[in-house]
Amino acid sequence: MMRHIAKRAIARSLSLLSLSAILLEPLVLPVFAAPPRNPDQTVDCDILVVGGGLSGAATAYEGLLAGRTVCLTEITDWVGGQISAQGTSALDERPTQRQQLFYSRGYLELRERIQRKYRQLNPGDCWVSESCFLPGDGHEILSSILRDAARRGRGNLRWYPNTVVKDLEFNPNRTVIQSAIAIQHRPARGTAPLNTLPLSQTLEDAYRYENSAQLDKTIIRFTPRRQAQGTAPNWYVVDATETGELIGLADVPHRLGIDPRSFLEPSSASATGDPYCTQGFTYTFAMEATQEPQTHTPPPFYDQYAPYYSYELQRLADFGLVFTYRRIWSPRTGEPQRFGGINFTAPTPGDISMQNWTWGNDYRPGTSQDNLIYTREQLQATGQLQPGGWLGGLRTETLRRGEEHAKGYFHWLVAGTTDSQLGDGVKRPYPNNRFLSGFNSPMGTAHGLSKYPYMREGRRIIGRPSPAHPDGFMVWEIDISRRDYNDAYYRETLSPSTYRALKAALAGLEATQALQSQNPQNVARRTRSTIFPDSVGIGHYAIDFHPCMTFSPPEAPGNTEREGERQGAGQAYPFQIPLRALIPQRVDNMLIAGKSIATSHIAAAAYRVHSFEWSAGAAAGTTAAFALERNIAPYQLVENLPQPQPQLEALQRRLQANNNPIAFPNTSIFNLDWGNWR
Template sequence: MKPKHLISYHHTCLISLTLISSFVAPDAAIAAPPRTPDKTVNCDILVVGGGLSGVATAYEALLAGRTVCLTEITDWLGGQISAQGTSALDERPTQRAKLYYSRGYLELRQRIERKYGKLNPGDCWVSDSCFLPKDGHEILSSMLKDAERKGKGKLQWFPNTVIKDLNISSDGKIINNAIAIQHKPAPNAPPLNTFTLSQTIQDAYTYQNSSRFTKTIIRLAPKQAQKGNVPNWYVVDASETGEIVGLADVPYRLGIDARSYLEPSSSSATNDPYCTQGFTYTFAMEATKEPQKQTMPPFYMQYSPYYSYELQRLASFPLVFTYRRIWSPRRGEQMKFGGINFTAPVPGDISMQNWTWGNDYRPGTAKDNLIYTREQLQATGQLNPGGWLGGLRVETLRRGEENALGYYYWLTAGTTDSQLGNGVKQPQPNNRFLSGLDSPMGTAHGLSKYPYMREGRRIIGRPSWGAPQGFSIWEVDISRRNYDDEYYRKTLSPAEYRRLKATLAGLEALSVLSGQQRPENVARRTRSTIFPDAIGIGHYAIDFHPCMTKSPPEAPGNTEREGERRGAGQAYPFQIALRAMIPQKIDNLLVGGKSIATSHIAAAAYRVHSFEWSAGAAAGTTAAFALKNNIAPYQLVDELPKIEPQLIALQNLLKKNGNPTAFPDTSIFNQNWEDWK
């Protein structure tokens, strides 16, 4: 199979640059009044966001026989593995070796292998599976069709669709219906995916037709009117940024959490909502036999002070190219650099680029943060009726797009390195940028349809047993760090440090809190926190792409926010608690994916592919279970530590269906998890 790509970089560089630099605000008036819905579509479960978590939610709900409405801002299913371009499965070695995943994620891996005849058609070295983004979309589409047939459910799929407004009951507890806008090209307008997200996002969220888009207004609603207090349908926020969380105005966190015994490695003594993990516009490039003409973008000099190989052990172009190589027609010669074994690039190889000091864009101040805080949403009118425009800063999206295009030029023609100095970076002209509607990213401009998002709005769960201020999963729940070094004794008060060590002391916690044992004399547990309401699993390192100190991120001499990487490191296999998926206030809203109730540091592990699938599988199963048993999800956990029998029934159903809720031998008496790598 030879993947097609219509137009190479040297033909479309000027097109791509023109598209971004000639941004014009949509001609539809943003404040125009809403239109009457063109149609109403009824369903049992509305899933907002067609990424891995959203697809997994729909997959399990369809197998349970439910009618599912699934909306997605792009026209591809899969999020990370398709529209965001990061089609390289992030997995941990032990979990991968044991194949201890949700059933749908296992099926995804099997279908990738079946399509290519091997799991890793890109022969990348960062993962056991790197593949073409479009194939990720096609595989997931076929999985949902098969789930619909097997479970006798019904899928109503709405690509190129955004949620514009929510109708919430007078008591604020139920989402009665949602208003969506689906867009298609206007007459005589270019096809979709011609323009970048920064150029189209406000238009996509505007009711009126424009010169680019013809729009259909859709009312998404339950099959029957609400009766009584138990919800008759569910909305699942599986969006990349916690969009429904923001629009519904439920309590949430953004960015850095204040340092405490629960989040001891935090880089700040106070909350900082502006510093979230970096986002990335990925792109694909092809190795060529002959040198290609590389055209410098007009904005390149603005961003060039940022680009770097980052570390001396990574300062090899072949290493960076093959890091996330997504297609290779034949194996190159064996190479080794910086202790990493890989095969050399050969002409025809296609690499997807996703590099921290490259196309990552890492804003971290109130001037340039991407995801608006509640205060910023209020100031921009987005919490007013009909005012929602996606909750993102458009200018920062545009800069992220420019930064990504500039990074390609740096890779192929640049000679500077912001972190390693002169003499390290050499030009690599035997490459071309792939763009065109039939290119790996499926866009005329060559960038991913949507940026790869590592962190969004994170809900604060409801007050619960052990969490009177609202449930959340914290750094100490998953980190392998022992916290014995002097830094933690200095930055935490003696009382806080004692609470930290008690939290990690396992069965000896009470003796530490009571003062019977000194904190430094107690061995820490070697496992993650065990949640009685666990409904899913995950495992990944706490992996940071920190925000930068100054604005803009590409400013010469800029540095990463001091202390942001302190919390990075290995994590134990962890669980997903049902309480982390239930927001405050609204009873028929569940949250999946990256917006579950985690802290800033914990979220750095609760964000990769298999976790997203497990969270989505849990959300879909929970919603279908709640409808069948006429019970609201919060009622399953509101009397903890007393265990509700229906909670056990839900957990048993998940396990019966091949969706693990715990890793093997999970027990408070099993303290040995060190062998899980």
Template sequence: MQRRRLAAFISLVLASFTPPLIPFSVLSAPPKTPNQTVECEILVTGAGLAGVATAYEGLLAGRTVCMTEITDWMGGQISTQGTSALDERRTQRLQLFFSRGYLELRKRIADKYNGNLNPGDCWVSDSCFLPHDGHEILYDMLQDAAKKGRGQLKWFPATVVKQLEISRAGSQQAIQGAIAIQHRPAAGVPPLNTLPLSQTIEDSYRYENSARLNKEILRFVPLARREARHKWYVVDATETGELIALADVPYRLGIDARSYLEPSASSGTSDPYCTQGFTYTFAMEATEDPIGHGIPPFYSQHSAYYSYELPRLASFPLVFTYRRIWSPKDGEPMSFGGINFEAPVPDDISMQNWTWGNDYRPGTAVDNLIYTRAQLQASGQLLPGNWLGGLRTESLRKAEEHAIGYFYWLVTGTTDSQLGDGVKQPQPNNRYLSGLDSPMGTVHGLSKYPYMREGRRIIGRPSWGQPEGFTVWEIDISRRNYNDDYYRQTLSPQMYRRLKIALAGLETINAIASTKPPEQIARRTRSTIFPDSVGIGHYAIDFHPCMTKSPPELPGNTEREGERQGAGEAYPFQIPLRAMIPQKIENLLVAGKSIATSHIASAAYRVHSFEWSVGAAAGTTAAFSLEKAIAPYQLVDDLPRREPLLEQLQYRLQQNNNPTAFPDTSIFNLDWDDWR
């Protein structure tokens, strides 16, 4: 039965993968009169954790919040992307030092499972749970926030933004409206989530009805009753930075050029094609009896990639329990590679998210997932009415195959690309979970949307010390001392000395005047403290590097050389408001992974609690700006001089239990090692 179901799904995946031969400009028609006009005070695009947190704070502030999402679930990482294992640092978790909404989320997860925050008994996190429950919990949280704050939530699932209406006012521009498309199944066709994303994404962005989807055209506009110039705010909380591409504001993709600010960069020049790998997750269930599994027809194209990666991880029970999301019975105690866990037992459910497994890691101009600005121009997607999501559909399709192949390798494979022969053993007592009632909520069993680790990243407005545009860089957060030979040999003497001076902290003036060798200049023991901090985060700089050659699964392919050089521990860090404010557009805020960080810094600014914190900051800032009738950039445009309104915003965040700094982490406190 399982073999037939997997074979049927494979046929479904392969059925309509014919690359489009018609230019984008022909495929996209201009919109007709919208079917519905919707008024908002805050328009949030993307219902991942950052988007939900934005809506949560906006609703508690009594605002009318519209929220769109390409899938039909809220939650992003913890639901639609399937990574329902909260990434948290131990010291932050022990003190429960998180945003108020994130604490509420953790409490409701525990309440859902009768007081158990970790119903999966996973070992990667203190909380692993079922993705569909993540959506339900967040939906209830927003309903309760609307009641408590007397706000109004207008929720638009299965909806994508197609066009922005942008007007110019002096040197600034503003979004006056947004055209979106909401889709639903056409009459007589299977429900949403039957087909994988690669087969539906371009259709969902076209105005015309299709054989699969019926469309409704929506126009989002500010509340008519507001008389102020700043009538509403739009927040890009999408997973890849769609609105910043549509608005055509300055942004970066991929690797930043090596500099004293980004000394561990793997390249002396920027490379927009090498972003972190993305992952279609899936769920598998341990069974009492072995199950036969049919070989996917594309398996041979991907089989040479899969691996347990490291000897200390080369254990199937270890990998299964790593992100086990449901475990109704206790298993026998086990230990492998210094990690203790309970062995899998029948009915346990594991979510798979593995670097040398279902990660898909393109990194060249012919297979990169997120189109660059030049690629968008060449494809016509930046022309009015031609936007199709800005992703390479073929890479989505290959990633879907890659994930299915990884499951087949887990249950039948006997080779390991990194560890050689004799390591991998078949594990037939497992089944692939699929169906609308499965943990991922899809007929095909893959997550509704891939887990995205990196998207387009804005370049903030020019600021003191950063005249070309504000960015949070590697040296703003890394714990590395940079005294090893790699940096002395890779960086020029001038660049190396400038790096050490930039890390001197309170001794900067003495360092500039000093004749000491650079490696003798004392390094500050903290991250950069930003005067405009509106949130917090703490996580290691964690890389899933792109691969060197195309396609990523090519036998013998390697990770891009040097990409892991910047990986390592980070100090607890802050979220500066300047990192959330793009250039040119005065009423657009950015939340989620598209804030102004470098390639290396973004590897830490991407996990669950950070997304909530930056979303809470975006929602609070939007509500505050509505109240004060200002644009967000006016809160920071006089820095480093005092900004009284910024101080009021920060006070409001802190009073609402949305922290903007970690305890005892001032420039004078040298005990930051307490935060590990």
């Protein structure tokens, strides 16, 4: 056993990885179900992008610049995901990458247009980011970027807001998606406009073919724009949804939640894994500082959620600091303040803050009774994998609780006097604030919550098997973490053979020394992330956790975060996005963009922020256009690695020529000077 693990560790250090065993149930792809009436429209595309978040927008952007016809669907009526419909319009960036402006071209254009819109990059004068702005403006800016990309590239953008994919039709071998059936909804005649009700009250209705009391439906069939040429796919379907929705619908191999502990994922909180413990999701909202005190009445459900709320840490226990953390609009600058070592300017009347706080409006279920994203077994049990049974793959009751939880947090901020983590005497009321709601409010909803929750983690594919990866490709914790793994926790938690394999896998060119040494903890580890020969994008962010809670419901008095979940948190090296992480098993014309690429639970905690999403989407859009042009399937670009792949190299050259970086400056197995990247 020791010899076997050691060989695997050496192979990994040479970029010939072999993953730990992954148990997969037999794959049964859903059978296409005919809708109850003929489709109202048939629309053809070169690239169908499902999900209009940042990654979906980036996919569309590159496809349009390549002259392709791109169909872009989105469950809400705003494009932009994190920066718009999810309300987190505060760009998460790392200092070194930001200082060098080393980003994909489309992301740079987004930043430039924010600057142009406000005549500054940070109209909110927030302290968490260099750029905090209004979500509705994020939608407008990104919409104009896509329109201009279509004009410049002579592409064709077909935009379908308020649209979800209901069914997929496969070829007889179930390797190619031949068409997709989608449902676009609008308010039924005589009913309130969309965005009047929160998502939990409309989600499942949006996925049903039949018209309802609140929604009228249009059934759209998406098909390829061109005839097949040879055996290569004639169109591509890109899953850029926030939860890996098509991954669940197509039933391709994937993981959810915590991965089993191994030398590849040594900080895992579970020896066996736990699919129910994903990172928390957040319904954001906006609040405005006022000159005069406001009257605040507790919502009827407040007492249920009040035991959860907290400033979390003593160094964060200041209302002004929390308000300005993600302040998205500030008409005038307040007095300089400092609390807990953080500088900010005091809130002033008219300031608008977007709230996204771990022990605030984060909702963090973690058990089979309340998890938000259904596992494969739960999808089967609820009938969502049956023909025509797909309803989005989410637990709507948990969405509802998350909505209540967020509104309760606002009341705690302005009127609460308890703190679940810091005790009595810390929290006092701040009545000079009001909750912003209405169609003209920052979130664009009558209820005031974001149109869709901010998602940190969804289903994550397992990439294709290969001789080097017999159980499927995955980016793991040790591929990106800066941790040295020398502390007692790892020596005591991991078996001696697993610990030696860990040190060998991290030793880079010194792997043999690590395996032969009597004291492997003394062997120096490489000081960079894994270099992937098939890199098609970049990202850099800390491994940042918003862990699930231990018991159900999350707001239960005295509940705690899942033990060990923060063990993997910490700094990461600048990292790459391998093409293999975008290619699912078995379906040849599907690509994955955004948070659902093949990363582990811990790696996903860094592979989830704004600039990464754009880079992954740029890679997906460029790859789809390249594959159509060359009549080659994406998996063929990487199936013989590590041997040289001329077509892969041509794709990488195209990405770089288009100012979409695939590696950080001076990336090399011999460059160990990454200590200054922060």
